[in-house]
Amino acid sequence: xxxxxxxxxxxxxxxxxxxxxxxxxxxxxxxxxxxxxxxxxxxxxxxxxxxxxxxxxxxxxxxxxxxxxxxxxxxxxxxxxxxxxxxxxxxxxxxxxxxxxxxxxxxxxxxxxxxxxxxxxxxxxxxxxxxxxxxxxxxxxxxxxxxxxxxxxxxxxxxxxxxxxxxxxxxxxxxxxxxxxxxxxxxxxxxxxxxxxxxxxxxxxxxxxxxxxxxxxxxxxxxxxxxxxxxxxxxxxxxxxxxxxxxxxxxxxxxxxxxxxxxxxxxxxxxxxxxxxxxxxxxxxxxxxxxxxxxxxxxxxxxxxxxxxxxxxxxxxxxxxxxxxxxxxxxxxxxxxxxxxxxxxxxxxxxxxxxxxxxxxxxxxxxxxx
Amino acid sequence: xxxxxxxxxxxxxxxxxxxxxxxxxxxxxxxxxxxxxxxxxxxxxxxxxxxxxxxxxxxxxxxxxxxxxxxxxxxxxxxxxxxxxxxxxxxxxxxxxxxxxxxxxxxxxxxxxxxxxxxxxxxxxxxxxxxxxxxxxxxxxxxxxxxxxxxxxxxxxxxxxxxxxxxxxxxxxxxxxxxxxxxxxxxxxxxxxxxxxxxxxxxxxxxxxxxxxxxxxxxxxxxxxxxxxxxxxxxxxxxxxxxxxxxxxxxxxxxxxxxxxxxxxxxxxxxxxxxxxxxxxxxxxxxxxxxxxxxxxxxxxxxxxxxxxxxxxxxxxxxxxxxxxxxxxxxxxxxxxxxxxxxxxxxxxxxxxxxxxxxxxxxxxxxxxxxxxxxxxxxxxxx
Numbered sequence: 001x002x003x004x005x006x007x008x009x010x011x012x013x014x015x016x017x018x019x020x021x022x023x024x025x026x027x028x029x030x031x032x033x034x035x036x037x038x039x040x041x042x043x044x045x046x047x048x049x050x051x052x053x054x055x056x057x058x059x060x061x062x063x064x065x066x067x068x069x070x071x072x073x074x075x076x077x078x079x080x081x082x083x084x085x086x087x088x089x090x091x092x093x094x095x096x097x098x099x100x101x102x103x104x105x106x107x108x109x110x111x112x113x114x115x116x117x118x119x120x121x122x123x124x125x126x127x128x129x130x131x132x133x134x135x136x137x138x139x140x141x142x143x144x145x146x147x148x149x150x151x152x153x154x155x156x157x158x159x160x161x162x163x164x165x166x167x168x169x170x171x172x173x174x175x176x177x178x179x180x181x182x183x184x185x186x187x188x189x190x191x192x193x194x195x196x197x198x199x200x201x202x203x204x205x206x207x208x209x210x211x212x213x214x215x216x217x218x219x220x221x222x223x224x225x226x227x228x229x230x231x232x233x234x235x236x237x238x239x240x241x242x243x244x245x246x247x248x249x250x251x252x253x254x255x256x257x258x259x260x261x262x263x264x265x266x267x268x269x270x271x272x273x274x275x276x277x278x279x280x281x282x283x284x285x286x287x288x289x290x291x292x293x294x295x296x297x298x299x300x301x302x303x304x305x306x307x308x309x310x311x312x313x314x315x316x317x318x319x320x321x322x323x324x325x326x327x328x329x330x331x332x333x334x335x336x337x338x339x340x341x342x343x344x345x346x347x348x349x350x351x352x353x354x355x356x357x358x359x360x361x362x363x364x365x366x367x368x369x370x
Numbered sequence: 371x372x373x374x375x376x377x378x379x380x381x382x383x384x385x386x387x388x389x390x391x392x393x394x395x396x397x398x399x400x401x402x403x404x405x406x407x408x409x410x411x412x413x414x415x416x417x418x419x420x421x422x423x424x425x426x427x428x429x430x431x432x433x434x435x436x437x438x439x440x441x442x443x444x445x446x447x448x449x450x451x452x453x454x455x456x457x458x459x460x461x462x463x464x465x466x467x468x469x470x471x472x473x474x475x476x477x478x479x480x481x482x483x484x485x486x487x488x489x490x491x492x493x494x495x496x497x498x499x500x501x502x503x504x505x506x507x508x509x510x511x512x513x514x515x516x517x518x519x520x521x522x523x524x525x526x527x528x529x530x531x532x533x534x535x536x537x538x539x540x541x542x543x544x545x546x547x548x549x550x551x552x553x554x555x556x557x558x559x560x561x562x563x564x565x566x567x568x569x570x571x572x573x574x575x576x577x578x579x580x581x582x583x584x585x586x587x588x589x590x591x592x593x594x595x596x597x598x599x600x601x602x603x604x605x606x607x608x609x610x611x612x613x614x615x616x617x618x619x620x621x622x623x624x625x626x627x628x629x630x631x632x633x634x635x636x637x638x639x640x641x642x643x644x645x646x647x648x649x650x651x652x653x654x655x656x657x658x659x660x661x662x663x664x665x666x667x668x669x670x671x672x673x674x675x676x677x678x679x680x681x682x683x684x685x686x687x688x689x690x691x692x693x694x695x696x697x698x699x700x701x702x703x704x705x706x707x708x709x710x711x712x713x714x715x716x717x718x719x720x721x722x723x724x725x726x727x728x729x730x731x732x733x734x735x736x737x738x739x740x741x742x743x744x745x746x747x748x749x750x751x752x753x
Contacts, residue, residue: 068697125749152741
């Protein structure tokens, strides 16, 4: 049996190559490590969504098998912990209600805020671990002068996950290790291979973990049916900004700002969703130019790496994970509200997504787009 | 680090004599018990000796013992076998605190068109026989009630339930997996028509069990093949495993009273110390009429899953709820059925003692338990 005595670090192990490499690295350094896999969602719960032979989705038995196998290989204690209840309350339900409210939510950020860096930290405490480590591509540094932990982009630009981590608090950052932040994905794979990890060649997970094939509309329908919430009166009109009726739709939750496909309207120029109105059950469409916005408001803003600024701040602002970031001026309206004024108008500013502010590789903070 | 095992209701270690019996069989007795030659006869003799040993432990006849691949299979054979043999529109009465081996078999019967009544059980964790009487219907063919509950240890009023079932002409199946070796079992006195057993809860190996089937009781087989076990359980017999089960039954019978007295004292020592050292501790289910080795305690405001992991890291193996397929902890259907609110069910732990546990281990455990509970309450990991 492995030595269960000293476990100062709890590693969140998903069964993927990233977190497996983190566990192996820390174990190799001789630091006491306990591996924990969070069971977040029962993939068999909504059988109509079951995908034959689907693997690599979160909490699948295959992933738990892989994580357990890695823990065995590197000789660390390992447990699966059941966070299904908290995940449903704090991630799935808000995800569903955001969609029904006509916004496009990011469940990964909620999961980070309330599960991975909150509930998981509690569990780490419970088993006596002071620190936690995850496979996120991000870095934490400490600004001695300001007495503040700072969040920085991962060295691998294409893998950087700080966009999803903007909600982290000082207390969370103080106890978190991101050992992969200084590495590129190919380096991580090479390291996993050299460490002989069974998951070295495993493919990356892509989509929202609890939504099979990225079909969130099907997930919403199945979940609401199971929980007994009727999707009543979801049908509505598709209109132009001027209010002209141009078609019908099956529910605003099928649409997101900037979407072009699935409108079912023949038009001379391409039509895009420019807004959704869940109260009137209307989807508003327009041309590409109608998607451009120069300004946005962010709520529930969390300042990570700096104190809430009293004067306007220049920053690069990302409004989607794959957005390159655009130059803007931030004006803090209050401690947790910011107005973002872009230098150039931005396409498809989508309510429910996050706006994350950067100064170079430093993640200053972020909030939810209204 | 010393590792102390306090989860004997999940499974038990092999008794040394059982290991010896099994090893001797594995090494030397390789004949097929159905073969005519002396190799086969040798195996057959071991098989029948084990049948006598198991029958003796429950005061049944050897011809009434059907060896199976474990307790789950025994439960399935009883529940599915009786109903399918009845071959008419049927109704089954069981309880909400049965093992999944019975509950899932009943769910399968429902899919096949059979009506099933699951009796509610109060906070005591003991079935009220009057509820059984009220649930009976003209088409009822089987009542299935466990002898002792796996999580609470509560012993059910089987003899009374048997009288009720029999007076209505209904068969009684008893899942005896958690009672065997812990309390006296006499299938005649109990009035059980079918009685399920598992070897690995009795210091014998996994993968072996038995179903007592009272002479004259019709049971349809689950699998089809040869004539073994009176055509109720086809397949070449697992002679080493069955011989080990027989040896374990013999040892259990010889030590039953002494083991029960010693384990009862240890369990009471554990409970008394837990309640003295830790605040907000209560016993789940009736404290009386329990299997002597089992204690199920609720630690107010604690997350049981965190406590199990913390204790394991300190070298003590205990359990909470039931494991789901990933190995994570799932809410206990037993604690929910006896009316515990979800937070109290999550704050509950099962301790099940066994033959090798000592007073010193229990005392060491209490230290670790008190320390872990205090730590969890300090950092307030809530259930």
